[in-house]
Amino acid sequence: MKFVLVLVAPRDKIVLTEAMVARVRALVGGGEVGWLSPGEAAEIPCMVEPDLALVGAALDGAGVDALCVKARGRRKAVLVADMDSTIVTSETLDELAAEAGVGEAVAAITRRSMAGELEFAGALRERVALLRGLELAALERTWRRTEIMPGARELVATMRAHGAVTALVSGGFTWFTARVAAELGFDSHRANTLLDDGSRLIGAVSEPVLDRDAKRTALHEVAAARGVKLGACMAVGDGSNDVAMVSDAGMGVAYHAQTILQAATKLHINHADLRALLFLQGYPASVFRG
Structure with missing residues (x-):
């Protein structure tokens, strides 16, 4: 397959x-069903890439994510993840604001x-300028309110346990x-640096x-450091x-994403949490860490 x-x-x-999965299997002419997590995730091998619109119809609009990947090379050696609204549930800049x-x-x-x-760099500068004079203690208060996205701990810990590099x-x-x-165990991190005068932000x-271009560069650099191609x-x-x-x-993967990002990839997670990224790679829940 x-x-x-x-x-x-x-x-x-x-x-x-099982009935939902059986309907989908019949629709796509798939092979034997593999349950990655009973009641949560299943995989169906296929000879041809299925029409996901038809798969959604077979699921009766149940709010289940359907994702198709090539069978070969599913497990990846590198994970590069965005933070705001991806690894954490909030937009930290908005919280500071x-x-x-x-x-x-x-x-x-x-x-x-x-x-x-809006162009990202200009929009960031404009938003940060509005933070001028904010006391540094506000960053700590914002951090205490920040919540980790469900499934993020398992995603990072499981991939690292199987030899992947995470950034x-x-x-x-x-x-x-x-x-x-530090909390989740990522191997590295990159972001913008807020400037301050020792007690307050200077905006x-x-x-x-x-x-966006620097994010792309980061992906290429992390892959090169790991010694793998982008396909991995x-x-x-x-x-x-x-x-x-x-x-x-x-x-x-577009994770509960804006339309512009969904248009850039076929892999959309609109309902499940970040555990779906592990199921996508073929990891059963029984080997999850974290």
Whole structure:
């Protein structure tokens, strides 16, 4: 079989039943079903790439993610992940803006930037300028409110346990990526650096801004350091500044993403959590770490 169709249900919301999987298997003319996690994830080997619209219809719009990958080379040696709204549930810049009393103004710019309506670097500078004068203690308060995305711990720990290199690459700030990387065990992290005067933010970041092109460069550099081709890499993100990185990776995933990023890859996770990235690679839940 040349392809594998992976079905993943969001935990605690929908149960992936044998009947649902059987309908899909009959539709695609698939081989023997493999259960990666009972009630949550199953895989069906296929000779041809299935029509995912028809698969969705066979699932009766149940809110189950259907993802098709080539059977060969599913497990990846590199993971490069965005941070905000991907590895953590929030946009940390928006949270800082709320601390500064400019939350609505900054959030509006963030939405337009992530949708690809604004050039990222300029939009970042504009938002950071609005943080001028914010006390550094606000970063710590924001960090205490920051939540890790469900499945992120398992994703990083499991891939590392199987020899993969993991990198956090964000258009956000190193103040947060350093903490997220340390908590989850990422091998490295890259982001923008907020500038301060020792007690307050000065409303600027170090140049050059880490933008979509820098994210793409990071993917290439991490792959080269690991000694693998881009085909052996997985990249995941949610916004417009992730397009180049996700497009270049052998397995590029749009995670609860903006339309512009969904258009850049066939792999869309719109319902499940980050455990889906492990199922996509063929890992059964029984070997998950974290």
